[in-house]
Amino acid sequence: MYSIISTEELVPRVRVYRISAPRIAKKAAAGQFVILRVDDNGERIPLTIADWDVVEGSVSVVFMEVGTTTTKLSRLKAGDTISDIVGPLGNATEIDNFGTVCLMAGGFATATIMPIARAMKAAGNRVITIVGARNKDLLFWRERLSAVSDELIITTDDGSAGRKGVVTEPIKEMLERGERIDRVIAIGPSIMMKFSALTTKPFGIKTIVSMNPIMIDGTGMCGCCRVSVAGQTRFACVDGPEFDAHAIDWDNFMARQRSYIEEEKRSLEICRCPSG
């Protein structure tokens, strides 16, 4: 059993939990994830490590309440326990002094991009961070991100904060202006990552995405997390989760992500209303 040290709702349906996991904290690096199980009947779900504290022996995860497991997790409070947490899994983000790095985040990935921004900044890069949300009420960690970014650009669908539009627009303009960007890392919903890839491709800029396929073990045993990259089958949990965005078969990836939509819906109905 692993105890939850603290919980905080960042914006509606997005929460940050600090979980006691000393072994994982000692090894964590930007870009890696954990797999957890809430209870004994639970499934295994991956969540990116959003922060870690070696002294306290904790890791933080930021998750969006979307289905059964994240709903069960949302019901827990500080002091409660979860059955399992394992990690750090996956490869760490390649960190180097590339020059100018543009980080793009959508949804919960605002949190996931944080350790990458911090490491890229520490490595001497000029860091441009672009965060997209539907509206201003869904934005969080703005101060934390500005502290590790040379430039922080906010986009909202309705223009309630930052500029109106989607995350790909600012980068497209920068590239069209001829601004130099040496590397792009885009993390968020698949559709956002796909369009980020399409935006940078004509400019030939190395673009990395963090893939979030359905997983079970996270150690290369089940093959559930496979992704077609440049025509080859790769396992996101051990070969990724980061891959070259321009080489991914996005249609296949998104079809695989939808594999259990009906079952997930049914499961969530039961989870919300256990007696019925």
Next chain:
Amino acid sequence: MAKAKIDLNRVAMPKQEAGARRQNFSEVATGYTAEDAKREASRCIECKARNCVAGCPVAIDIPEFISAVKTGDFTAADEIIKRTNALPGICGRVCPQESQCEAVCTLAKKKAPVAIGRLERFVADWEPGYRLKGSTGAKAPKSCKKVAVIGSGPSGLTCAAELARLGHSVTIFESLHVAGGVLMYGIPEFRLPKTIVQTEINFVRSLGVEIVLNAVAGKTFTIDELFKDGFQAVFLGTGAGLPLFLNIENENAPGVYSANEFLSRVNLMKAYHFPEFDTPLKVGKEVAVVGGGNVAMDAARSAVRLGARVTVVYRRGREEMPARLEEVENAEEEGINFLFLTNPISFQVNDQKWVSGMTCQKMSLGDPDASGRRRPVPVGGSEFTLPCDMAIVALGTRPNPLIARSAPGLAFASAGTVIADESTGLTRKAGVWAGGDIVTGSATVISAMGAGKAAARDIDRYLASL
């Protein structure tokens, strides 16, 4: 003294009817009664040659335990078995006895070997609470030496149990949330109930072995860090879990599973109890299973129990199938259809990109290949499409790459297996032993256990020399 007449009638194993067992995940073979066991045991002639013992990789004192069964002293039989084997309920169920102990039993010459595996299983099941007292197997005095075992499959459990009995302090590190390896995630409930596996693992714990779950070698810790933390020897028993694929068109379409994924969802995550358990599973109406080994049989038989019509597609003939004959027969009884000399060449998908068919080619058998089996060669113009809404690929597995990427000093063969001494399991890295599937590639539970035991003996010698 007049020679007693040899009884050549093996006592049959009671089984659930095929029609009934297609509907449930309960054990197919229901086990001997005490009367059955005594009757079968009485067939053993307790021959001087003791051939059977040599055929058992963990060298159980077979004639002695069978003799105790004859007299109805099942507790004594259990103690005799547990002296050398910590996992008898598991072995009695899944050992390929027909090619191990029973193959060399003196009565095998008369085609009626003593049913050693069934008797072993009976004894293990007889008094399941008793084993937890941990009184079995005299323990050596504490040595104050620390050994780390990585992986809690049969090789790791056996190595750990043996080292604990020799007085060493042993910690098993396991990456999953439960111990047992393939016994938990691969072999289905209807052949090996998970409560049996956990009871036997608790017996290993009762010998003093600590099991740390959710700890991945190469990620949570490295082998070199274990030495820094005070472990004096390391045994690697991480198996061969990485599934192989066909590398054909549309193989990554949703609906195409590796056998490991399908079986993990079903066994490890209990998806057959969805939505009571949270892990979802979609089972097709028409399921195609590719492969001819035990894993293919387990996947096919699990799918049948989940309500599917199942076709197994295998590129060679029935005789060449690597699966145990007993399991092939069980599968046939359960209504599974077989297409032999057939090989998939691509998958078809529907509008939702979900798998909708598997295009195959007929094969004929040519000259023998390196393995001595006749090589299948495609028959021109024989393509046809088998409609299916789910496909399970069971082609075999390789050792997982995590260890190789994180353990400098270990040497690997081209198949990704760790190079280790055949009789001791010692690897090329000082202080590190390995055994089981990580060394041999996919093999058997009992060979993994034999390797774990041999390594434990060598580790014990090494620790004494420190």
